[in-house]
Amino acid sequence: MTELTRRSLLAGTAAAAALPLAGIVPTDAAAPLSGKQAPGFYRYKVGTMEVTAVTDGLTIGPLSDTYVANASKDAVNAALEAGFMARDRATQPYTPVVVNTGGKLVVIDTGLGPAMLQQSKGTAGQFQTNLAAAGIDRMAVDAVVISHFHGDHINGLIGPDGGAAYPNAEVMVPAAEYKFWMDDGNMSRAADAAKPAFQNARRVFGVVGSKVTQYDPGKDVAPGITSVSSPGHTVGHCSYIVAAGSDRVLVQVDITAGMAQLFVRNPEWQFGFDMDKQLAVQTRRKLYDMAVAEKMLVQGFHFPFPGIANIEKDGNGYRLVPIFWNPTI
């Protein structure tokens, strides 16, 4: 390394060879490591509308034996490895979206809520801070559309001060979800493990109060945003089509609620947290076949950020092809 040949001097490589010693020079202070990720949002147009995918962060936990109800853990781990994912780990990102229709500022689902920020040491519950980083004022939100009543979709209805996060917004929920989760009979009949979800819905909507309206699938929840019935994950789970002319995106929400690397590639696999597993598989097939046939982009709440991808058939399953990131809009 220290041999200075004529060739290395001519080529200037002597300087390169000497670099490993550079740290010895005390004045050669390194710039500090940043440790900070880019603000977690990505913006794209649907016709004249502006969609902002805003990450709520991600959680990583152990892979339970029932994560896939109808496949062996070995098969699941093999699929994870094939997808360049860690074995024995459930890696779960969360990405609500914001649609500015030009006439309405609409938030679709709300993430785990700011209380999760502390609990997760900052890795999850980021939605409201990333929303601010994206230049979106919570106070300016006209409508919050909820797809279903799981905590990662509704808990962010509550702000950092414990009050309503979107005090000026109409909160729109699927009628079938409201009916199911707020029904005391359903709660009392639920298994003990399922009871907290019922209690959580009461807690959240207790804060949101009277500003909740209910919608049936098939209805426009805002101009350009049509709700689509997609039950299975929960009884009243809704997806959305955001459309302007021929420009259309399927905001699938939780059609695939587990890792995309598993359930998009193997659509018959049943996710352990889907309430009606067979129906969830049927819904997944139906909507993905539609998206493939109509060349619709798919925005997935639990897809890797920014969660917006093309979808193609691949053998018996599907494959996501992430969109080409646009550095401008």
Next chain:
Amino acid sequence: MTELTRRSLLAGTAAAAALPLAGIVPTDAAAPLSGKQAPGFYRYKVGTMEVTAVTDGLTIGPLSDTYVANASKDAVNAALEAGFMARDRATQPYTPVVVNTGGKLVVIDTGLGPAMLQQSKGTAGQFQTNLAAAGIDRMAVDAVVISHFHGDHINGLIGPDGGAAYPNAEVMVPAAEYKFWMDDGNMSRAADAAKPAFQNARRVFGVVGSKVTQYDPGKDVAPGITSVSSPGHTVGHCSYIVAAGSDRVLVQVDITAGMAQLFVRNPEWQFGFDMDKQLAVQTRRKLYDMAVAEKMLVQGFHFPFPGIANIEKDGNGYRLVPIFWNPTI
């Protein structure tokens, strides 16, 4: 839509149905569209080192008949469509990277330069502004490593004021590149269409001046960053392996200099701008086979942002599997 049935009232869908009329209310002012993309950087760790992929933006132009030298335009367009890309368009993103080794702050390639910002109406030449958005001070950069002498890699050596963009940095260039492009005989023998690249190299290094050192491939250009000979695109083109323990990334630069959707999938296709097309194909095969075998991540200068992906074999070609975006670091 306006029929208020008992069911719709109970379900609250009357409100949803009324929404399309909401725009009539004059006080219902919409939030303005943002029109702004997120800051274009993405950060990840390689061992204890911190890599920041920073986009310089993208350019979109017509697809020339010789974009792929050995495939028909129909075949190229079919491959573009299969990759969910526009037909008849060359979509070219540019992503230099910054490595903070802990001891050195190293920029690898510099983008099209800030002069391009105006020319492209902001879609390209973004590197230096995105660098600032990433919290990286140009003045703190210790070394700028150049892979080869094409304008999209060297022009950003010049700052917005026309002076050196990284005045405190050592500028390290491949010895074979310097020798080739700065040789007056080579310039005089070059075809007219190729002459501007020679003149551009003289212009840029005239500004950078005496702070240029030359390196041979195989050498460490900084601790943890080893240059790798990868000729074909140009005579002295270099790639890099950024490594810390078992954690390794191949910074491929222009092993695939055209659209990944074409040349990663069809590695035998010859890119029109590769100087030695057969050698470029051999280099591509060799380094991708290595990355596949050793499960190395690949960071591509012309891959879709953030340009960091896993790579797998697929038939006779390869497939990029973008990394799972981490909302924290």
